[in-house]
Amino acid sequence: MPHQCTSCGQVFDDGSKEMLSGCPDCGGNKFQFHASTEDVPEGPEPSAEPPDQPAPDSSVARTVGDAAATVRDLVGGSGRSQSADALDDDPSGQDTAPAGSVPSESAPAPDSPEDAAQADARSEVVSPDEIPAGTDTPPTDETPMTEDSATDPTSGSAPTDSPADASDPDTGEPSEDRPDLSELREELNDQFESIKVLSPGQYELNLMELYDREEYIIALQEDGRYTIQVPENWHD
Amino acid sequence: MGLITDIRDSISSLFSAQDPKRIGIYGPPNAGKTTLANRIARDWTGDAIGPESHIPHETRRARRKENVEIERNGKSVTIDVVDTPGVTTKVDYTEFLEHDMEKDDAVRRSREATEGVAEAMHWLREDVDGVLYVLDSTEDPFTQVNTMLVGIIESQDLPVLILANKTDLEGSNVRRIENAFPQHETLPLSALEGDNMDEVYDKIAEYFG
Structure with a gap:
């Protein structure tokens, strides 16, 4: 049957x-x-x-998760040093229990100094060519997973940029219509962000990315910035 | 061997007595998670966990009720119940405008709801020992959010009970949920009316005890 x-x-x-x-x-x-x-x-x-969707969905999710982990590893160096500094400044010792954390604790974080890579990522959109595939050895100064700005014109138009074929649900047949690698990159790129701010009050969430991140987004700012809580073990 | 088994049993009972399992109530918005959390908390502690509402995203921060002691068949199981914000891939303040909400309030609610989803996903990553996955049985369970969340729960090897809620409503279809997640046990219930809660507690004790 x-x-x-x-x-x-x-x-x-x-x-x-x-x-x-x-x-x-x-x-x-x-x-x-x-x-x-x-x-x-x-x-x-x-x-x-x-x-039939669950399988493709989960495999895509895995792919995104893997790719996200790759990127996180890549940006880990600069991100960690900055985060460690932030933690040193705050002796309150944030642990992993989110219930105890309130946005006000970390409110100053967005104003804290950031290094060149983060500033670059905040102000510019990374082109698809600069995004590594899952197994490549890419440049280390790109941070495509950082937040999107509400005022960034490309954030709102990104979904419409992708060709109709890319969003077609025929991803369920990967063996036949295997998407072009650049299309796949573009698609992954679109999904990289944890939270995409379309406009104030309108958000798209990447659940796998949110789940996969070690740091924890606890507050959104009006301008599209995040306040995050970093894990304790980033000290090490 | 008997001695070792005895010691192991007593150690495990010691741990279970000291460290209640933390059970996360997960699911999409408006599935009845807080209604269920309140039902469980009221039945066994007399207190509620949080306000319930027909407007989506009423729960925007995870709320916890600790040391909920459930007695089943002469034994007692102690759990911490964590009611989490509804998980979704899109939050849009215009949805709240339909509920007679001012735009500023709707935008704020939307932002808080988004933060709530981030919090719920973070809890799932490291802070729960088991999951009650609540679905509105009048709604289609074949969604990306449900597939992804159940997949994550499975990848974590967390024990999970699928709860087909709102069986008191016309249009409730438990079979559709059973079909969507045949690999897990699905229990019908109405958290609002308290229907079938005895079986739910039996299974909670069995799965998370």
Whole structure:
């Protein structure tokens, strides 16, 4: 039973056309695919795609997570020294319990001095060519994961810049339509930021990136800057 | 061997007595997380955890209720309940304007909600020992947020119970949630009405005890 309606459980044979306009019983438009013993060719109906998403989603998420980790490693040197200084200035000893932290504790952080790489990252948008692929050995002075500025004109227009093909959900078929590497980079680049400020009060969040970061974003400023709490072990 | 087993049992019971498991209540906005947290806290401690609201993102900071002692079958299980802000990939203040909110308040709520998501994700990274994943059973569970969060929880090897909430509402569809996460146990409940809470407590004791 290849296709099953996720709402009512109605089962459809592979290639069935009656499900193309939704489940005739309940009107549901999501179906899950049960792999049978024989090798079933890819169903032509777009409505069968959503249940297949988890795998591509998670692999993309992993890719993003890996890439984010790579970037974090790269920028770790400059970021850590600055963070360590910040911690030295604050003897209160922030631990890993977020409940105890309040935004006011770290409010001065955005005004603290920053090194050239961070300033550069704050003021300029990194071009896709400068972003390393997952395994490359890239230059170390780029910090594409830093925050986006609300006033940055490219932040609002970035999603529309990408070609229609790039956002097409056919990423579910990576083996056939494998996206061009530069497109993939661009897509990853779009997802790099933890929090994208589209305008004050409108945000897009990259959950994998938020989860993957060691530092913890505890306050957003109106201008798109973050206040973060850095982990205790950055002392070492 | 018997002696070693005894010692190990007593050590583990010692630890479980001293260190309650910290159970995070996760899920998308408006799934009923705070209603469930309040239900659990009121049932076993008499106190509530936080305000509930039909407006999304009412909970914008993680709230914790410590040492909630749940008694099941003559044994007691002590947990810390952490109610977390609803996790989402987009926060837009215009959504709050529909709820008779001024723009300034809506923008602030939006910013705080975004900070709340960051906090919830951070807690998931290192501060919870188990997860109650709450879903509104009248809503479609096949979403990117649900897939990603459950995937992260699985990658952490955290015990997780999927809770299909709001079974008191017309249009509740528990089967759809079971289908979405067949690898996990799904329990139907209405946190608002208190329906099926006995089974939920049984499973909490079994999973997190």
